[in-house]
Every structure is written in structure tokens, then in C-alpha cells.
Amino acid sequence: MHFDFKKNYRIDIRLIKRGNQAFWYGLLLLGLLLAPAVLPKYFVAQMTFILIYSVIGAGLVVLTGVTGLVSLGHAAFVAVGAYAQAILMARGVPLLVSLALSGALAAMLGLVVGLPALRLRGLYLAIATFSFGFIVEILVSHWESMTGGNSGLSVPTPTLWGVAVTGALFYYLCLVVLVLCLLLVLNVLRSPTGRALRAIRDSEVSAQSMGVNLALLKTYSFVLSAALAGLGGALYAHVMTYLSPEQFGLNLSIELLMMVVIGGVVWLQGAVLGAVFVIALPQAIAVIKDYLPPAIGQQTGLQPIVFGLVILFFVLVEPTGLYGRWIKVRTYLELFPLCPGSVFVRERHFLRTERLK
């Protein structure tokens, strides 16, 4: 059991809350650094996917978990990042520069889409991004001179200072990008901006009356998350090595949202846990399929049903996600014999109407 003695205000916003936190995250980082040396190639490739999804997920946590906005078109930003990366690399732009440019391009598009929609209530952003996602998908499949259309576009092998960045090296690149992105987001979230974003989520009216510029900060959060999605997309392009429009449809947007909801939408750790879950679930289904009776195992609809049921389970039963569950377990263990059952009772929510009366 530990006690927080708050001796000054900075304690509330410091990056490392407790001493043992630094130790455990350091250990995790060490494990991640050693992983390519120990694990087989296949696992390293899957872990690269997890790192990339986590970059995108970090953006979604800022947008959905912290600001309370929903985007149904994040796949479009991933697509923009991925295609920009492929095209820039083919034109001979250095890897790091084109990574930054891809993220910036996605951010600019986010600004264009978000600016009109963000003056409105939350649901409209979901619809505007939904439409935007379709427009980008159609544009990508028809702008053949640039994107290769439906026949696809191959991505050049990334090189950095003359060394081909593939396999384990690419894994390290993704790891560095992820750590930098997480630090960036953590620092945004503990700054006044981050607190303002949380205030917007909890109540727009009261945030506004405290002097929060709603449109500006919502746009900020949307652009940040679009930039991270673009960056993630740029890395994604190199893993896929071959891009085609149907990879970036509504399904990817849903998968990304599902990832943050499953992990726990309010926490950055949740984005990473969700990424692990989303990457591991199809593999788990593929493994379990063999043990099921063929009447069930051979169904094509098995995967969407499982995905749908998992979403329903998390939204209805475990809305705080995997990381929320972990916090509950941890609190229970810390308080062990004394933990009252009423600590984790779910708050009853009521419909908060945004309707004009």
C-alpha cells in the first residue's frame, strides 16, 4: 500500500508518478529492446505491427478518450500517410524526412476536414469523418497516375544512411517512433492543453465558461491524432510493402476504434494493450479454428462475429477496457484484505441531452 503525500502542485503532473513505475517501464523497454535477439522472426514482425498500431492508437486516445470525439475515418489518415510515404520514398526523399512529411500531410488534411465539423457536436464529426473516409478511399482507387489505383502500389525498401532498414532494424525504428510519440502525447496531456481537452470531454459548456476555446482545442486534438495516424500509416506502408485501396476502408477505421475501446480508451497504456489484443485476436481465431467442429470452424463469418461479440462485451460489461481491469486488479491487491466491494461499482449514467430546448 502506498500513500501520495502531495507536498507541492508539481507532483500532480510529473511524468513518473512513483519510483517503481520507472523500474517496471524500464524493464519493459529493456525487454522490447532485447526481443529481436531472442524471438523468432515471425513474432518480431507481429510486434512491429503492434508498435505501429500503438502509434495510431495513441492519436485515437487523445481524440476519443481525452477529448471525447469520435472519428470513423481514421483509416483515411492512415491511407494518406501510407501513400505519401510510398510516393515520397519512390521520389528519393530520405526516410526520416518523408516520415515527417507524411505525418504533416495527414495533419493538414485533418485540419481541412476537422475545421468545419468541429464547430458542431460530437456526432457530426463522426459522420463527417465517415464521409471523408469514403472520399479518400474512392480518390485513392481512381487517381491511378499517383496511387496505382486498384492494382496497388509497391513501397520501396527504406534505407537510412545507406543501410536497408528491414526486419529487426525496422522494428527498432518503429519502437523509437512509438516511444517519441508516447512521450509527446504524455507531455501534451499533462500540460494545460491536456487538461482543457479533458474539460471539453466532461462538459463543453463548463469548459467554455472556464475560458477554453472549444473550436481551437478540438481542432488541435483532431489534428494531433490525424498526424499520429499519418505517421503510423507511413510506417505501415513499409510493413505491408504493397498498398491497395481496400486495405484502408471502413473496416480499418472500425478496427482502430475497437482497439482503443478494448484497451481502455482513456489511457495511453490502453492503446498499446488494445493493439496487442487486435493483432493477436485473428491469430488466436486461426489457431482455435482447427479445434472447432468444421461446421463452426469453416464459417467465413466467424471472425466478424467474434470481433462484434468482443466489442459488445467490452462496451457493455467492461467499459474501461483491459487497462481499466488491470487498475482494478492492482487496487484490489494493494488494499488486499481491506478492499471493499463498493470501490468498483459502476457509476449510473443518465442521458445527457445536447438538444436545444
Added chain:
Amino acid sequence: MQIVISGLAVGCVYGLIALGFVLIYKATETVNFAQGELMMIGAYFAYTMAELWHWPFLLSVLLAILATALVGAAIERVLLRPIEGEPTIAVIMVTLAIGMIARGVASAMPGWGTDTHHLRVPYQGGLVDLFQARLSMEHIVIVCSTAGLCLALFYFFRAAKLGLAMRAVSQNQLAAYYIGIPVSGTNARVWALSGGIAAVAGILMAPITFVHINMGSVGVMAIPAAVIGGFGSIPGAVAGGLILGLCESLAGLYLPEGFKDAAPHVLVLLVLMIKPSGLFADQIRKKV
């Protein structure tokens, strides 16, 4: 003329699905992203009864509408009522998940599968000459039944007790509760109504697009219809659907290939930019 009528017919289907969106939005302030899947389920029910079990066509249509309405009410009761008041993301995820499960289950059902099915209708293939244009019977049936349904709904919301209750709930839930309207029950009935309308749309669409598990993607086009008409306006939804259907068929005629699919979504972004409450929204401003 032919193109206008076929555009209107497609627009009617969009309008009907958009109507389902708007009804649910007005009642519960959520968007049901599974509306297209409800439509698919309705079409499949009709197909099962009429084609697999060889029941009379009209009977199976009526039963399919009823069954889909029940499915809609069940979804509200079981899945959405527990998360009332949760953030937007929760509701969006639940309705998306319902859509995924519905598609998965439909592809796994014996007799449904992933194939494309044909629902035979009595008015199949008929042609009518009208004003020097040759119109197909399917399109005329769609336009007429949508018009009929809209009239019926108009009277339902004007005169019927339940319709009045729904309007009251959608305007002010608390006040509706105080005067003795069972608000939760009314919400379930709204879902049933919108499920029934989706089934009608599915059955009308069946002779043109056939019955298959990705039928629900029409629902994707109906969201723009609802936005264009204004998310809070019932006549607006139908009008938005008609505008969209016309735009689409005309864009298919005059613009290069590909623009047809993108046009409605571009229109949505424009509407959101210029007149976010939609073209036919109720003019209400908050007074402080």
C-alpha cells in the same frame, strides 16, 4: 425521364433508411450504424419465407416487416438500454458491432450463405409506357409504396396516440415522462418502427440489387441522405434521400466514373460546412 425515375426510386430507398436513422436519432440521440444491416435482415426474412418456405408473397412480406421490427426492439431493449447516457463512442461501437455480427450470422445461416439470392416478386419485369418513357414496374412500385408509407407515417405522427407519444418523447423526455408517457417503452417502439421501415426498404430494393449479405452497404449511402435533410427532420430525411438518388443517377450520367460514389459524401462535407443543421431542419435556437 427514365434516369430521373430510377434515381427517384433509389432515392426513395435511401430516404426510407434515412428515415430509420432520423427516427432513432430523434428519440435517443444516437445514430444506428446497423440500419443497413436491419434492412438486409428484413430482405432475408422475406426471402426465407417467400422462396425457401413457399409462403404467399404478401403474407411473407408482412411477417418479414413484423419480424424485423421485433429484432429492432430487441436490440434496443437488450443492448442499447444498458448503455443509455454513456459517451458517444460506446453507442457507435455497439451499433457497428451489431452490424458486424448481423453480417457474420447471415453468412453462416443455412440457406442464406454468402451467395446472392433472388427474391421473386409478383410485379417482376413489368414495363409501363408513360410520357414517352419506358418505366420498369419495380421502380414504380418503390416510388408508390414509399409515398404511401410516408402518408401513413404522417397520419401516424399526427393522429395516433403512439405517434404523438413518440413526438413528445423526442421533444422533451422529462416532460413526456411527467405526463405519463412510458419513455423507455416508447424508445423500444421507435426502434421497432425503424426496423420495420428498414425491412420495407430491403424488400423494395430486393428485385433491383438482389438479396446478399452486403446489401447493408446501402445504409452507408443513407447516412449522407439523413445529414443533407437534417438529422432531426423526418420529411427532411425523405427529401434528402430523393436529392441524393437524383444526384447520384445524374452524376453517373454526366460525370466521369468514380464521381458517382464520391458525390454524396462530398455533398455531406459541403452541407456540414455551410448549413450544418441540414436543409430542412427545425429552426430552433437556444434562448438563455
